[in-house]
Amino acid sequence: MLQPKRTKFRKMQKGRVRGLAQRGSTIAYGSFAIKTMEVGFITSRQIEASRIAINRYMKREGKVWIRIFPDKPITSKPAEVRMGKGK
Template identity: 40%
Template structure:
């Protein structure tokens, strides 16, 4: 099914019992994350953590984005599905890490945030 673009409004609020991991990377603005951006972030986390810590991804790209081929005239319906995205609200948790030192987690999340098109914040659960 071909989805519509839509708008991303509001703030995502989390209950304290949902945050079971120690280190959290949250968004500070709404936006769209592609599957490639989430995969690039996952590769950084898995490469650096190896077996000493565990991570969890809280977003999933489930919305299809259609695109028409180049040099095609207007009309004739919507284009074919090109890629998939995940809509994220401000304050939504993207990634969480457990069993890792705070300094390592912060440097990891800085590297991950370079791969994302939206602004993020690092939080340490106390």
């Protein structure tokens, strides 16, 4: 799966997703592309699952370029855990 080789800090501040991307929204390589319809985060597992599904469908007839990289770690609380950190 994709992840950065070395980072200075293990976790990153959450930040905010603002608007749609201006750069990287056009097809650079090939004839077909998959484009998102909503703003959001995508994980390395989602990228890997889509790559496997595309390759299985194409059966070595073409080439797949992945132009996104999951460099932002996204964490979540486990199930049945209270909000915050208190008792």
